[in-house]
Amino acid sequence: MFDLDAYLARINLPARVTPDAEGLGRLQREHRLSIPFENLDVRLGRGIAIDSASVFAKLVTAKRGGYCFEQNRLFMDALTALDFEVRPLLARVWLGVEDTPPLTHTLSLVTIGGRDWIADAGFGGSYAPVMALVDGWEAEAPDGAWFRLDRHAQHGWMLSRKGDPGSTDGRGTGADWMPQYSFHETEVFDADLALSNHWTSTAPGSRFTQLTIASIVLPHGMAGLTDRRYHRRAGDNSSDAEITDPRVYRMRMSLMFGIDLTPEEVVALELF
Secondary structure, X not given: OOXXXXXXXXXXXXXXOOOOHHHHHHHHHHHHHHOXXXXXXXXXXXXXXXXXXHHHHHHHHOOOOEOHHHHHHHHHHHHHHOOOEEEEEEEEEOOOOOOOOOEEEEEEEEEEOOEEEEEOOOOOOOOOOOEEOOOOOEEEOOOOOEEEEEEEOOOEEXXXXXXXXXXXXXXXXXXXXXXXXXXXXXXXXXXHHHHHHHHHHHOOOOHHHHOOEEEEEEOOEEEEEEOOEEEEEEOOEEEEEEOOOHHHHHHHHHHHHOOOOOHHHHHHOOOO
């Protein structure tokens, strides 16, 4: 059985949220502020289990982070315990690609009072607010970026973003709408999630087998580590630095993301 009290303590929520759109938005926000996005176990060759018990043990009990298949599994289990109607979707991430990408991302479809909403506790590159599944729906994120949902003739729905202050990763600034990911409302089964998770965590072409990534949402921005590059943005302010000392890497990982690595684990990441 899902330990809702332990989960709420992990995300620093003192009480249950109401089962409405406002409650859904608050739960997603606190989850992203508290549980880091990271792929360390992929890079350390440990594999990624996405069953409910394994995800809870890692992200809640052990106070680690995880990537989308872990984050949204935990988030959906929490929503179910809070009496939300929720099911998973699979998405294609369009950042930095030219050809149609594979289904390497999962998010949640939540139905509240007959209206569908999308929620996503596990997209590491940005923070999209909870959004109604309505053509042309727009929402502003706390860091000032805007998100929009549009019907797409071939790919179902497209989530786009514009206005990312201080972006250095090709995701767009100013007035450009940059595609983030697309998805269909097709029913997704555990076997589909298992297949996509396996490819994402093992394929040579996956960015998660090539890069060591950690990130956390900040009240008005995001902080991240990509290999040895530390980047932080908050509102209009941003900073970038290269970490050259493994001891500094361990300290940054602990202080910023709450992840305590041993010296041996840092060596195994082969970053220095």
